[in-house]
Amino acid sequence: MDTGTITKPHEQLAETLAAEMADVNALIAERMASEHAPRIPQVTAHLVGAGGKRLRPMLTLAAARLCGYEGGHHVRLAATVEFIHTATLLHDDVVDESGQRRGRPTANLLWDNKSSILVGDYLFSRSFQLMVETGSLRVLDILANASATIAEGEVLQLSAASDLGTDEKIYLQIIRGKTAALFSAATQVGAVIAQAPEDQVAALFAYGDALGIAFQIADDLLDYQGSASATGKNVGDDFRERKMTLPVIKAIAVATADERAFWERTIGKGRQEDGDLEHALMLMGKYGTLDATRRDAVAWAETAKSSLVGLPDHPIRAILHDLADYVVARLN
């Protein structure tokens, strides 16, 4: 796929869904307001206005349209999904003690941790109000379960960090929770609100799940091989935060005794020195764990694409297909 000459898939999606996304953005602006507490829209606007790709709400709109939905509830659900995402970002940045997000200072840095925690809670409650308005108990059930899975994934990540015993199975649980659960809920509720047949609901769930996993593996890989300008993060942030991501897990699985001592010191105990990141990258190169991680991401993108097979033949299906390629194409 040549991403240089054609419009990127998420841009195609934005173009195709422009009118509905305008409604989503208007609804977000309306619902992040607070009559009594002006700090809420200030903090929210800082993050919502920072130019994220709005990938998750677009997935909800896309799934609903693909399944022939002609009502208006998908706009509410898309805003719901974006509010849940924004709430988790606010809390994540406090938990990770992050200073930068999307190339700008984080809310916890500009205001304080307190504001980030409480405004996150507010947005989560607002998302909940929005989904109740759809009147669909099945949608509420899916999103309640997704919320619990997200929080569980975040807690799991917390206890797995710096634990050299974290294996690929636990890693998959973590990223399914913290990332894929919202992707799969986003696509699934789009199909559910359209009252699509069960096989289409299942297919769109599977697509979102695999896309989210591919997306997160790619993100974790870019942390070691990306550039700050492309990702808005610094190379090695995860190493410094002692996160057990796939490139490290794979390198530890085949480490010699000396190498294991290196990982034990840097990730396990967090006693890092100048040159450690370079040494870690050398070890990943030695065993090809960055390449192996890339292959895993590509395999999940393939799973995402194959999930689309039974869905209606529709221009949006083609874009979702390309989107799966695109998520891993940024790795080349």
Place this chain on the structure above:
Amino acid sequence: MDTGTITKPHEQLAETLAAEMADVNALIAERMASEHAPRIPQVTAHLVGAGGKRLRPMLTLAAARLCGYEGGHHVRLAATVEFIHTATLLHDDVVDESGQRRGRPTANLLWDNKSSILVGDYLFSRSFQLMVETGSLRVLDILANASATIAEGEVLQLSAASDLGTDEKIYLQIIRGKTAALFSAATQVGAVIAQAPEDQVAALFAYGDALGIAFQIADDLLDYQGSASATGKNVGDDFRERKMTLPVIKAIAVATADERAFWERTIGKGRQEDGDLEHALMLMGKYGTLDATRRDAVAWAETAKSSLVGLPDHPIRAILHDLADYVVARLN
């Protein structure tokens, strides 16, 4: 009311509702588990097991029973209410940087802020799953609105702290949000799940609202005149945290220029010295603002009692009546 010789009303409530509260506690234990992240039940058990009075879930059970409910959903709703309460306590303790709660070290002190934030999110999601199981969209609507009001009240409190312009109207908004919203939702959903007539739903909402306000005013008063053994808090915590609670608001409203300078320095700028708390208490004594605050709490307790008039004549109604007295009786 002689609280020395008879059983306290919340103990009477616990006795009357013992069988259902056992179901609520079993459900809480079941739902706070996490297959993948053992830290979740550890943190939750620390707080849930610390022997809170379970006042809020008992209010839900009481309201449902008072309205003649014979189903089982009130148990789910009571557990929902307790989960929401526990989630807000976890986040509050991080926001307030508290070290003690219910006479024990807080979770943020025993584990870390990260765990408190994420486990709070998890419990909030769990509460949401529980309420979805009742299948009542009206209940979901009430609890979604209550959650948003709680978060809004907390943010409002954050921006009002140390702001000498905070008046009694803003104070009422804050405590309605951070405390009364969950009390009124707790009683209201009990009536709604029982499919009680609208006037009973409204009466139980009004009771919970007034009881919650009386409860919080009493709490704020005890911060200045209680003993650590009775409240589990130290006298003057709110003063040190520069919170604009009712006794201070009333003293500032009538302050001379010199006194205003004192409040400006201690609460506004937070430059506190030895003897400042004693001086603040002297000023409150001079203008009788502790007494005036007590009278406000008693007036809200009267409002709570009068809300009960049109409700069915039932032993639980009498206990709720006494409970309103009891909430302010601890001030004598």
